[in-house]
Amino acid sequence: MGRQPKQPNRQLVELLDETRPPLSRKGLARRVVERGRAVGVELRYDHTAVGRWVAGEQPNSPGPELIAEVLTEVLGRRVVPSDCGMSGGQNPADLGLEFSLSLAEATAAATALWRSDVERRRFLLGASYAVAVYPAASMRWLTLPGPEHPVSAGHRRIGQTDVDAVRTMTKAFRDLDNRVGGGKVRSTIVHYLHSSVTPLLHGSYNEPVGRQLFATTAELTKLAGWAAYDLEEHGLAQRYLIQALRMSRAAGNIGLGAEILAAMSHQATYVGRPGDAVDLARAAQIAARGAGLAALESECHMVEAHGHAARADSSSCATSLNAAERAFTRADSSRPAWLDYFDGAYMSAKTAHCFRDLGDFARAAQFAGQSLNMSDGYLRGRAFNLCLLASALAHDDPHEAARIGTEALDIISGLESHRTHAYLREVRHRLAAYTALPDIDHFRRQVLAITMRTD
Incomplete structure (x- = not known):
């Protein structure tokens, strides 16, 4: 039997005819592309694509969802994909990018994100950084009334043993992430969240257990986001960090919320949004002060300093560095496990980043x-710090820079971390003027080989 011809999409035509002023095919395509870009989805629709939709072709998800959202905005009433003559997916294109208003919505969004990630849904693959979502999430985090009451009446009884099991797995995943890089653990973390943590969130628990469960789940969700960031999957990392922030809010754990906001600030600087990084760092400081953790407050000042450095604002950077140092001197040894990494070596590394970005290579090298006087187990961090030192030395002592860079290469060969490759490329770039020197040329060829092979 022959293939059935496509039927014209009269529902979409009628919706377009209803718009005032009339929305052209080119205008619809442009709006859909812009809306996709706002949530980190790159699309290439034009008026010919709209012509195919009118003729009956179904765009791939998240196309139907985005088309419905655009028409909702233009018509001033809610439009869903079925109204457009299209079959939309179960999840919107912005899944995970919104800080949910209610606890039920938050649980649904997080578990849907984990499921969609496990299924490798198309709209999550290659999602780019969405510039507006972090400011919106941080504002809602600051203004959401509370406290919340994380209780559930599901079939399975959840107790302290269940929470402790998630906590143990989170520690194991955190250690592995530091030793082997996000690429070797991310998928395992996501599968664990989907298969093991989702049933716990849907179980039966009282408020004390629920607060612990949401806090521990927030830690693990943050780690999944950090692993995605380490792979430079920035749009995916954003979704996980926003959901982690939401869960920390449900748990009433403002210190953990500050840590997650600081992670967002870290990423914002990395992707070239230093203004957002400063705003996120300042929101994190508000929470850190409320949590009474001086070490955490110090970290939040450090990420603000890095944002200022990326903006070439040396005066504001110095003010934030001084504030970080003052807070660090008040810190005691009692801190949550998720803050164990923040020590004097980490402070030195972040300070070096600031001076490097400000062009003060002597102090950056110092x-x-x-920063190399660091605890064991942080192999990826050591690789970062070695590359940082090599970059700072490249102009005055290129031979030493290449030697130190080679030491970093030896570590990075055992990691799966795209961020370490970015650090290597930075060293390679700074040594470009010395390619006539055999050791420099050899090092630069090694960097090119490893980054081209694995990126």
Whole structure:
């Protein structure tokens, strides 16, 4: 039997005819592309694509969802994909990018994100950084009334043993992430969240257990986001960090919320949004002060300093560095497990980043050298710090920079971390003027080989 011809999409035609002023095919395509870009989805629709939709072709998800959202905005009433003569998916294109208003919505959004990630849904693959979502999430985090009451009446009884099991797995995943890089653990973390944590969130628990469960789940969700960031999957990382922030809010754990906001600030600087990084860092400081954790407050000042450095604002950077140092001197040894990494070596590394971005390579080298006095187990961090030192030395001592860079290469060969490759490329770039020197040329060829092979 022959293939049935496509039927014209009269519902879409009628909706377009209803718009005032009339929305052209080119105008619809442009709006859909812009809406996709706002949630980190890159599309290539034009008026010919709209012509195919009118003729009866179904765009791939999240196309139907985005088309419905655009028409909702233009018509001033809610439009869903079926109204457009299209079959939309179960999840919107912005899944995970919104800080949910209610606890039920938050649980549904997080578990849907994990499920969609496990299923490798198309709209999550290659999602780019969405510039507006972090400011919106941080504002809602600051203004959402509370406290919330995380209780559930599901079939399975959830107790302290269940929470402790998630906590143990989170520690194991955190250690692995530091030792082997996000690429080797991310998918395992996501599968664990989907298969093991989702049933717990849907179980039966009282408020004390629920607060612990949401806090521990927030830690693990943040780690999944950090692993995605390490792979430079920035749009995916955003979704996980926003959901982690939401869960920390449900748990009433403002210190963990501050830590997640600081992670968002870290990423914002990395992707070239230093203004957003400063705003996120300042929101994190508000929470850190409320949590009474001086070390956490110090970290939040450090990420603000890095944002200022990326904006070439040396005065504001110095003010934030001084504030970070003052807070660090008040810190005691008692801190949550998720803050164990923040020590003097980490402070030195972040300070070195600031001076490097400000062009003060002598002081960058000084602090980068101090950062190498770090705890065991942080292999990826050591690779970062070695590259940082090599970058700072490249102009004055290129031979030493290449030697230190080679030491970093030896570590990075055992990691799966795209961020470490970015650090290597930075060193390679700074040594470009010295390619006539055999050791420099050899190092630059090694960097090119490893980054081209694995990126």
